[in-house]
Amino acid sequence: MEKPRLSESQEDYLKEIFKLRELNDTVSMQDLARKLEVRPPSVTGMIKKLCAMDLVEHEPYKGVKLTETGEKIALEVLRHHRLLELYLARHLNYSWDEIHEEAERLEHVISEKFEAAIADLMDHPTHDPHGDPIPTAELEIPYSPSLVPLPSLKGSKTIVIGRVMTQDKDILNLLSRLELIPGQEIELIKNEAAGIRVKVNGSQYLVPHTIARLIWCGSTGT
Amino acid sequence: MEKPRLSESQEDYLKEIFKLRELNDTVSMQDLARKLEVRPPSVTGMIKKLCAMDLVEHEPYKGVKLTETGEKIALEVLRHHRLLELYLARHLNYSWDEIHEEAERLEHVISEKFEAAIADLMDHPTHDPHGDPIPTAELEIPYSPSLVPLPSLKGSKTIVIGRVMTQDKDILNLLSRLELIPGQEIELIKNEAAGIRVKVNGSQYLVPHTIARLIWCGSTGT
């Protein structure tokens, strides 16, 4: 099975299927259409092609999942994306909310050489600035400490942010200004009706539930 | 006149027209077809579209040239390309013969932010590793010392390589191994029938005329 050259679209489909699978366990045409910003018939059409290439399996009216080969490719793209995000942040002074957009375009065009060069330069990091795991060069997903969404936590304690699961620029921008970013220790004050009250570096905020559920936390380095 | 969003193909056409214009002063469909690795009818077709967008002017059966707007865009792409080449060489340890290929793909997808970031990082360089001038942020072509092709030189003297005008990987690879690269001082020995005899860092080579005419030289820093 030699390696077929995929279009950027096709890579995006595979990547998105992979990411949706992590959350939903069944991936619908509609979810894909929303994420990829295309209409459902376009998705059905593309899925058919990917099916013919043995990159996905499709039960009509049920859902899609990646084949072994499809997942490999998705992980390659994801590795490019996340290495690039970290690289842009660390070496080119990109702010937290700008990195996604640029990486989204670059991920499809960098060579293996480029990938290896920036991975070397950054000492083979395991997580990107949003806390997302970066697949290794062998396309394994690295170990991550177990995390839970902020709203699921009870009582009041000190925790650390592990991952922020959105790529919405405005939300990211807001969170970065509040320093609600991976690695940050925060103090859980109270779970109120309107949101979750937290203390960050001395400042106290009420984080609305809609935003709080995007923030995944773990216990502080014990 | 608002800024139209161009496809990568279209950017390549404009860039190539600009580069050919520097050499030939009239740009034929065939030259373009060769450079872009496309058939002549494809060129005619695309030129028509670019004409309709007021990016080029076309005298049928004569040739094309860029309009003001078209040239601006060509210079933008060229700036991206040449900044990227230098960046890859300086910061990601790319070898001299690898940079062109990668820059060729990246030039179309990097943002203004990326461009500015690497330009800053490198202190706003004026020439890329091949000695080609890098258009400024304002899209002016920077001053370059005047150069002449190696075969046009008579007598025996010491000169400095200013520019190597090819992007053929094999030739670049050869030249870099002989250290025949911009900035290098070389000693002109003799213009023979088979080529030009030069001395570089103590080693003497016979450079065939086909290759010698790609090497442009200036006088050593007086």
Added chain:
DNA sequence: AATCCGGTTTAGTTTTGACTAATTTTGTAT
């Protein structure tokens, strides 16, 4: 002046990946 030939253009086709409109399926609610 007529011819010829290389370069250019026209005409028509293909592929890719989107779209809309119409139809079909599936699961749920009556």
Added chain:
DNA sequence: ATACAAAATTAGTCAAAACTAAACCGGATT
């Protein structure tokens, strides 16, 4: 059991950018 609504699929269209084959200039040669 039937009907309905949401989701998925089919059928057919469009635009971009390439292609081939065929027709068409226009400058050099005779």
